[in-house]
Each structure stands twice: as structure tokens, then as C-alpha cells.
Amino acid sequence: MSGNINYIQPTQPSSSQIKWSRIKYVEMQEELKGYWADDTWNPNENPLKGSNDIRGVYIYFEGLPNILKTEIKYACYQKIITKEWGWVTLHQAKATKINYLIKFLQNCENLVSSIIELEVKQWSELLTSYLIRNQIFSQREYEMITKEKKRKKYTAKDETIYTFGVLYQTIFDYYDDRDEYDKDIWDLRKLNFHLDNLVDKNKFDFTPIKQDWLRNSSKKFIKYKLALVSTSLCRFRLYALVQFSDFIEQQYSSVVPCQINRHLVLAFLSYLKSQNFTDQTHHKILTSLKDFLEICSREKWLDITGIQLFYQDDFPRYNRSRTPKYIPESVMEAINKNLEKIPERVDQRMYLILISCGMRISELCNLSMNCIKQDSSGDFFLQYYQTKMKKEITIPITREVTIIIQEQQQKTKEKYGQDVWFLFPSPRRKDRARGKQSFIKNINLLIVENNICDENGNLWHFHPHQCRHTVGTSMINNGVPHHIVQKYLGHDSPTMTQVYAHIYDQTLKKEIAKYHDIRVVNVAGEVVESTNPEIDNNLDLHILKKKVLAQSLPNGSCARPIILGECPHANACLTCGDFRTTIEFLEQHKTQLESTKKILKNAEEKDWQRHAEMNKRVKDNLEKILNTLESGNQ
Structure with missing residues (x-):
């Protein structure tokens, strides 16, 4: 490859621009040891390869100036030790692109001594020119289904440019010693926020805010709001402030905080109208800006006049639909019928x-590998974290769903190893959750290709949140009490659940009484100790399980693991070690004991030894069960 890079005078760095540090550089060098310090990375000698008989591409660092060489090596090494890249990613997916970058940087020796001397945008422009000139520039096209049910093609960034951006950010972050809140791009993982790990969801980028005073006050505002509301709501607040910054840049470029007045707000109203936002988005942007300016004034972060800036009439009215957007039964049946046509089995399981x-889709994507628990009755529960409500939730699940999750656990471990955390990891990075976009795209492609329409003949457009509305509506329609639906869906207040229906007052006194004694007894009359006592001792969960899941036995339940297959003991539950029962079945056991005694007496009189032997075991076990249940009920 040929072509020298023409020198371009870099822009004057801003006051926050990070400088190269010799101390940091030396620390980088000291961290690169053994294989990672070599100038040639042989895929067959990489310590990550193990005994796998697979081929990879060599990476050659020769010819790079020492500082650039160390920085690129260090960035790649960091991706390895954080487990964002593995052997396959490094030597098969990335190696050729990294070799392109090295050739490119060899021509930049007279331009910079360190990667961070130019901003990433400048590097991108230079690298794009280089790749085009050497005929190795490549952009991948992919297809999505729009809300208008039309196929639309998108173009992805050249993979070499994308890889450089990832490495650049790693190097930049290493030289940047500032507090995370002082940076222009926050990594919420470093701020210890429990959030979803979807692509680009863990970063807050303040760089689009062009005014220093607005950017600095926006950081204070978002830091304050993060302690009070969800990260997704904070992300929209930041989006609204970017819109305000664009407006100021275009129409009031020299404005300072003390000049923010009603006249400027009126101009912003006109600006928003010209941007063709929906009334709902328009309303939310204004609400966010009003919140920002009021808090900045109250906390004295900005010198803003005390006059009223907003009035009720400023906010456009919009009809927020309170009708749940559930999936019609006919559409659901058609999707289920054709689900196996989706090439990716993982998408089938997710649906x-x-x-x-x-x-929610983010909660699904972020499920942990160990997300299912089993109680002593043999029933399964799903545990996951709700980022919107900032709490962990536990719900009962059917055995069919348990099988699906167990199948996904097996496939994930086979592909990513035993130490993987996510049930649905990203195809490229096992330390990240799988993104939702490919899932949504594949379900909508299935709908388009199979012409799945609603009752009016309109092609259905799938969105994951419709599944949540479908479950809520179905539970309400099947008579599940309002507060049980609220707990199952993890709603913070009854008002949120009322989206699905208006429910009459109901009571669960009988159910609660039954579960005051939630001890579980086996056929020997022994109390079964739980491996998950936090589930077995949770009264709400038992009521929830009773209302959501049907019990498999009329006098108890079976704790036989699903993976063992169907039960081999036909009609022999009271002599089976997998049988479990509780106080709520007391009367059934008393009735069955009287019946068993009569059968046993008849068998003994007629000398039916085998029949008598089996029924004697049943009688003995029933007496033990009754003994234990009644002793705890007195």
C-alpha cells in the first residue's frame, strides 16, 4: 500500500483536551509483557488460543514509531484483558483491520508522535482518505423494517475506521486522569450505576453541547438527576439539552446565561416547531429544559433571571393513548406458527x-446466566433487575419457559465458556449484552415475509414492548387480581397497571391464609429444606405463583427436574420421592387416607399381597404427611 499523509494542522485543543504523558507512556510499556510486548503477534503462539485447531491472521507492528506502536498494542491488550475481545475476535475479525491501521500510521510519523494529538474526527477523515486511495475502503449494508412496514437499507461504518475509533477511545481514556464527572463522555459503568449493558447505553456524551457554560451546567444537572430518576430518562434530558445547544448555536451564538429570558424561550418554541418533532417529543423537550433551567437557577449553577420563562400554553397537547398496545391473538398465532423460520434460534427464544x-426488552437482553431459581415445591422463578424501577424482581415462570432458558444457558456456555455472565451475550463481546435491534429486525422481517396482518388487513409492525402489554392484558382478562398483575410486571404503583384494565375490588384472604404455613412436606412426612429460602419464605411470591401458574397435581406438586424428562411413576405420587405438598391440601389428604384404608382392608381380606403392599405404603406416607402438617397447624 502506498500514499503518504499530507500534514494537516491539528485544531487547537480545548482546555479539557488530554495531553500525552511520559509517565503514563512508561506505565503502558511496563504493562505489556511477554507475548504482548512482541512486534509480531503470532496467532498460534497467542496464550489465549489453547488447543483449538483454528487459523488466524498475524499482526505486524514493525515500522511504527515507538510511542504509536506502544499505544496501539496497549489498546488491543486492554480489549483482551477486559474480555471484550477474545482470540477469534483479535486474530480473525480484527487482525486485518489492525494491519491496515498500522500501515496507515506508518505514514503519519511526521504528523503526530501520539494518537491523542489529533481528535478522533480528524483521524477518521485522514483514515477514510487513505483507505479510499488504497482501494480498501468498505461499508456494509444492512436492512431494517421501518414503522411504515417498508424495507430500508442502512450503511454501516467501515470496519477499519470503527476499530480505530474503539482503540482511540481506549488510549484517550488511559491518559485521562480526570474525575469521570469532569469528562465530556461519561462511562456509567465507572460510576457504579446498575444499568443495562446494551450497545451505547453505558455512555453519556456531552460533546455535542457546544457552549462551555451550557455543557458544564448540563453535567451538574445530569449528575443530580441520575440520583433521582432512571438512566433512560436522564438520557432524554441530555438529548433535550443538545437540542437547546443547537438552537443557541444557530440563532443566539453569543448568548450568556443572564440573557436567557422569555423572548429567547419563545424563539426556542418556534425552533422546535420547525424541527418536525411529534407533539409528544416536543412536549418532553420543553419539560426537560424547564426542569433544567429551574434547577440551575435554584442551585445557582447559572445566573438566570428569576422571571417566569414558561407557561402552560407553551406545551403542546397530545393524546397519550392509555389503551394497551397488545398483540392481537390472530397475529400472535401467526407469529408462533412461523417462528421457526427465523434463522437465529436465539431470536426465537427471546421472543x-x-x-x-x-x-422489557432491555431486561431480557440483560438477563444473567443464573436467572432462574427453584423452590422446594419444584416450581421455577425468574429473577432479573428492572433498570426503570431500580429494583430486582422475582416472578414465577412456567416449565416451558424454564426449558427455553435452560436451552439458552447450554448454548451460551458452549459458545462463550463457563464464565460468561449474560444469558444473551453480544455476538462480538461476551461481556456485553446482546443488542435489541437485530431481534426486532428479524421479527419484523418474519412478519413482512409471511404477510402477517391485523384484523383490518394492515401489516403488523412489531415492537418488543407489545409483549409486555399482551401479558398484562391477558392476565387481567383471565381474572388475575389487579395487585398480582402489578407485582408480576414490577409496576411501582397501581396507576401503571390500570393501563391494562379497570379492576373491581377483590380480596385474597383465603389465599393468604393458606400460605401462612408455607412449609413443604415430602412423602416421608419430612419438611423439605429449601435451597432458595428467600423464595420459599416470601409470602407474596407464593400467592403470585398460585395465581399465575397452574399446579400440576391435585394434592401437591412435583419437584422432579425438567431435564430428567417425563415422570416414570404413573399414578404413584404418594410413593415417589419427588412429591411435595403443603397445608392447603390437608383435607384432600384426610379424604384419601380414609379411602386408602378401605382399599387396604379389602386387599388384605382377599390376600392381594402386591395390592396390599402398595396401599400400605400409601397409607403410611399419608399418615406421616398428615402428622407433620397437623402438628405445625395447631
Whole structure:
């Protein structure tokens, strides 16, 4: 490859621009040891390869100036030790692109001594020119289904440019010693926020805010709001402030905080109208800006006049639909009928879990590998973290859903190893959750290709949140009490659940009384100790399980693991070690004991030894069960 890079005078760095540090550089060098310090990375000698008989591409660092060489090596090494890249990613997916970058940087020796001397945008422009000139520039096209049910093609960034951006950010972050809140791009993981790990969801980028005073006050505002509301709501607040910054840049470029007045707000109203936002988005942007200016004035972060800036009439009215957007039964049946046509089995499993459990898509994508628990009755529960409500939730799940999750656990471990955390990891990075976009795209492609329409003949457009509305509506329609639906969906207040229906007052006194004694007894009359006492001792969960899941036995339940297959003991539950029962079945056991005694007496009189032997075991076990249940009920 040929072509020298013409010198371009870099822009004057801003006051926050990070400088190269010799101390940091030396620390980088000291961290690169053994294989990672070599100038040639042989894929067959990489310590990550193990005994796998697979081929990879060599990476050659020769010819790079020492500082650039160390920085690129260090960035790649960091991706390895953080487990964002593995052997396959490094030597098969990235190696050729990294070699392109090295050739490119060899021509930049007279331009810079360190990667961070130019901003990433400048590097991108230079690298793009280089790749085009050497005929190795490549952009991948992919297809999505729009809300208008039309196929639309998008173009992805050249993979070499994308890889450089990732490495650049790693190097930049290493030289940057500032507090995370002082940076222009926050990594919420470093701020210890429990959030979803979807692509680009863990970063807050303040760089689009062009005015220093607005950017600095926006950081204070978002830091304050993060302690009070969800990260997704804070992300929209930041989006609204970017819109305000664009407006100021275009129409009031020299304005300072003390000049923010009603006249400027009126101009912003006109600006928003010209941007063709929906009334709902328009309303939310104004609400966010009003909140920002009021808090900045109250906390004295900005010198803003005390006069009223906003009035009720400023906010456009919009009809927020309170009708749940559930999936019609005919559409659901058609999707289920054609689900196996989706090439990715993982997308099939994701859909089946969503439509069964009613969780949000971000919660599904962020499920942990160990997300299912079993109680002493043999029933399964799903545990996951709700980022919107900032709490962990536990819900009962059917055995069919349990099988689906167990199948996904097995496939994930086979592909990513035993130490993987996510049930649905990203295809490229096992330390990240799988993104939602490919899932949504594949379900909508299935709908388009199979012409799945609603009752009016309109092609259905799928969105994951419809599954949540479907579950809520179905539970209400099947008579599940309002507060049980509220707990199952993890709603913070009854008002949120009322989206699905208006429910009459109901009581669960009988159910609560039954579960005051929630001890579980086996056929020997022994109390079964739980491996998950936090589940077995939770009264609410038992009521929830009773209302959501049907019990498999009329006098108890079976704790036989699903993976063992169907039960081999036909009609022999009271002599089976997998049988479990509780106080709520006391009367059934008393009735069955009297019946068994009569059968046993008849068998003994007629000398039916085998029949008598089996019924004697049943009688003995029933007496032990009754003994234990009644002793705890007195």
C-alpha cells in the first residue's frame, strides 16, 4: 500500500483536551509483557488460543514509531484483558483491520508522535482518505423494517475506521486522569450505576453541547438527576439539552446565561416547531429544559433571571393513548406458527420469553446466566433487575419457559465458556449484552415475509414492548387480581397497571391464609429444606405463583427436574420421592387416607399381597404427611 499523509494542522485543543504523558507512556510499556510486548503477534503462539485447531491472521507492528506502536498494542491488550475481545475476535475479525491501521500510521510519523494529538474526527477523515486511495475502503449494508412496514437499507461504518475509533477511545481514556464527572463522555459503568449493558447505553456524551457554560451546567444537572430518576430518562434530558445547544448555536451564538429570558424561550418554541418533532417529543423537550433551567437557577449553577420563562400554553397537547398496545391473538398465532423460520434460534427464544414473561426488552437482553431459581415445591422463578424501577424482581415462570432458558444457558456456555455472565451475550463481546435491534429486525422481517396482518388487513409492525402489554392484558382478562398483575410486571404503583384494565375490588384472604404455613412436606412426612429460602419464605411470591401458574397435581406438586424428562411413576405420587405438598391440601389428604384404608382392608381380606403392599405404603406416607402438617397447624 502506498500514499503518504499530507500534514494537516491539528485544531487547537480545548482546555479539557488530554495531553500525552511520559509517565503514563512508561506505565503502558511496563504493562505489556511477554507475548504482548512482541512486534509480531503470532496467532498460534497467542496464550489465549489453547488447543483449538483454528487459523488466524498475524499482526505486524514493525515500522511504527515507538510511542504509536506502544499505544496501539496497549489498546488491543486492554480489549483482551477486559474480555471484550477474545482470540477469534483479535486474530480473525480484527487482525486485518489492525494491519491496515498500522500501515496507515506508518505514514503519519511526521504528523503526530501520539494518537491523542489529533481528535478522533480528524483521524477518521485522514483514515477514510487513505483507505479510499488504497482501494480498501468498505461499508456494509444492512436492512431494517421501518414503522411504515417498508424495507430500508442502512450503511454501516467501515470496519477499519470503527476499530480505530474503539482503540482511540481506549488510549484517550488511559491518559485521562480526570474525575469521570469532569469528562465530556461519561462511562456509567465507572460510576457504579446498575444499568443495562446494551450497545451505547453505558455512555453519556456531552460533546455535542457546544457552549462551555451550557455543557458544564448540563453535567451538574445530569449528575443530580441520575440520583433521582432512571438512566433512560436522564438520557432524554441530555438529548433535550443538545437540542437547546443547537438552537443557541444557530440563532443566539453569543448568548450568556443572564440573557436567557422569555423572548429567547419563545424563539426556542418556534425552533422546535420547525424541527418536525411529534407533539409528544416536543412536549418532553420543553419539560426537560424547564426542569433544567429551574434547577440551575435554584442551585445557582447559572445566573438566570428569576422571571417566569414558561407557561402552560407553551406545551403542546397530545393524546397519550392509555389503551394497551397488545398483540392481537390472530397475529400472535401467526407469529408462533412461523417462528421457526427465523434463522437465529436465539431470536426465537427471546421472543418466547418476552411473550410469556412480559419483561422489557432491555431486561431480557440483560438477563444473567443464573436467572432462574427453584423452590422446594419444584416450581421455577425468574429473577432479573428492572433498570426503570431500580429494583430486582422475582416472578414465577412456567416449565416451558424454564426449558427455553435452560436451552439458552447450554448454548451460551458452549459458545462463550463457563464464565460468561449474560444469558444473551453480544455476538462480538461476551461481556456485553446482546443488542435489541437485530431481534426486532428479524421479527419484523418474519412478519413482512409471511404477510402477517391485523384484523383490518394492515401489516403488523412489531415492537418488543407489545409483549409486555399482551401479558398484562391477558392476565387481567383471565381474572388475575389487579395487585398480582402489578407485582408480576414490577409496576411501582397501581396507576401503571390500570393501563391494562379497570379492576373491581377483590380480596385474597383465603389465599393468604393458606400460605401462612408455607412449609413443604415430602412423602416421608419430612419438611423439605429449601435451597432458595428467600423464595420459599416470601409470602407474596407464593400467592403470585398460585395465581399465575397452574399446579400440576391435585394434592401437591412435583419437584422432579425438567431435564430428567417425563415422570416414570404413573399414578404413584404418594410413593415417589419427588412429591411435595403443603397445608392447603390437608383435607384432600384426610379424604384419601380414609379411602386408602378401605382399599387396604379389602386387599388384605382377599390376600392381594402386591395390592396390599402398595396401599400400605400409601397409607403410611399419608399418615406421616398428615402428622407433620397437623402438628405445625395447631
